[in-house]
Amino acid sequence: MTRRAVIEGAGHYLPDRIVPNSEFEKTLDTTDEWIRTRSGIERRRFAAEGQTTSDLALRAARAALEQAGLVPEDIDGVIVATSTPDLTFPSVATMVQKDLGMTHGFGFDVQAVCAGFIYALTTANALILTGQANRLLVIGAETFSRIMDWTDRSTCVLFGDGAGALILGAQDGEGSNADRGILSSDLNSDGRYRDMLYVDGGVSSTGTAGKLRMQGNPLFRQAVEKLTSTAETALAKIGLSGPDVDWIVPHQANIRIIQGTAKKMGLPMDRVIVTVQDHGNTSAASIPLAMSVGVAEGRIKPGDLVLSEAIGGGLAWGAVVMRW
Numbered sequence: 253m254t255r256r257a258v259i260e261g262a263g264h265y266l267p268d269r270i271v272p273n274s275e276f277e278k279t280l281d282t283t284d285e286w287i288r289t290r291s292g293i294e295r296r297r298f299a300a301e302g303q304t305t306s307d308l309a310l311r312a313a314r315a316a317l318e319q320a321g322l323v324p325e326d327i328d329g330v331i332v333a334t335s336t337p338d339l340t341f342p343s344v345a346t347m348v349q350k351d352l353g354m355t356h357g358f359g360f361d362v363q364a365v366c367a368g369f370i371y372a373l374t375t376a377n378a379l380i381l382t383g384q385a386n387r388l389l390v391i392g393a394e395t396f397s398r399i400m401d402w403t404d405r406s407t408c409v410l411f412g413d414g415a416g417a418l419i420l421g422a423q424d425g426e427g428s429n430a431d432r433g434i435l436s437s438d439l440n441s442d443g444r445y446r447d448m449l450y451v452d453g454g455v456s457s458t459g460t461a462g463k464l465r466m467q468g469n470p471l472f473r474q475a476v477e478k479l480t481s482t483a484e485t486a487l488a489k490i491g492l493s494g495p496d497v498d499w500i501v502p503h504q505a506n507i508r509i510i511q512g513t514a515k516k517m518g519l520p521m522d523r524v525i526v527t528v529q530d531h532g533n534t535s536a537a538s539i540p541l542a543m544s545v546g547v548a549e550g551r552i553k554p555g556d557l558v559l560s561e562a563i564g565g566g567l568a569w570g571a572v573v574m575r576w
């Protein structure tokens with residue numbers, strides 16, 4: 253028997269305020285048509301004033317618990333992937349832990365920008381496989397609207413706010429690819445690319461939160477190549493390849509990156525969960541948001557082979573293969 257970290261529930265939360273592309277036409281030299289054709293984004297959500305990343309994370313966590321039919325007492329720990337925490341410290345995870353009424357277990361944040369949820373899932377899987385925990389809440393939550401330069405049309409039209417959560421629980425499998433749960437993962441980073449996507453402030457440099465800066469076009473070219481390679485590596489580790497996948501749930505940065513990666517892997521777009529049109533790029537929240545939407549719409553079902561991949565600042569990138 254092989255211990256596996258199995259997905260027991262998924263949930264998400266989106267702030268109420270929907271911002272269509274047309275809203276940017278009022279203040280920037282941009283058009284709905286440019287944003288839609290270059291990125292696939294039609295609208296995004298922005299958190300209300302005073303609504304923080306931990307508020308979004310908490311609501312996603314509650315939704316995942318409800319979907320799983322579990323209560324906070326059933327959870328051993330909380331991992332939050334985020335680059336936009338409420339405060340420099342303590343972690344968003346400990347805030348969620350407290351707001352869920354948990355006085356047991358542990359919580360910590362993972363920061364790998366848009367690849368954060370892949371890193372968090374891989375960490376949670378390791379904690380479960382080594383017996384450190386039996387059941388974990390793994391959340392991706394962001395308020396990227398707080399680090400936008402609203403005068404920079406090349407970035408501020410692309411990002412949004414939101415949160416998604418999965419519950420991973422230990423179950424016994426046979427040790428084969430037929431098992432439910434996380435089957436493999438692949439993590440990468442290369443700090444030489446740091447100028448391609450970064451925030452120009454921080455605690456020990458400027459003492460400010462800073463604003464997001466991105467070289468979109470060079471990053472676009474890196475993204476398709478690196479996402480395809482990490483996805484194929486994660487699949488190859490367990491003797492699988494593109495056609496074995498039922499669903500790709502990619503990081504939702506740009507529809508053209510999503511299409512390019514699916515094409516290179518030989519998968520048609522009707523096997524890809526796409527939410528970028530409604531959410532924009534929500535960084536570490538984008539994958540769990542898309543997973544939760546895919547489940548709620550009845551597309552992702554127990555037993556499906558799901559591949560997730562993401563790339564972001566660092567550069568950091570990676571992929572996870574799981575049987576739902």
Ligand code: UT7
Nearest residue numbers: 282286290291366405406468469471472475505506563564
């Ligand atoms: O989540 C982390 C990972 N993120 C990504 O992977 C994002 C990767 N990059 C992208 O998604 C795309 O590169 C963008 C959507 C950011 C841009 O698309 P692009 O096809 O690479 O366009 P570009 O950067 O080459 O810009 C084309 C033109 C430029 O004008 P010139 O120099 O050709 O005259 C830009 O100034 O589009 C201009 N432009 C805009 N025009 C209207 C840039 N932003 C805008 C805008 N509205 N909002």
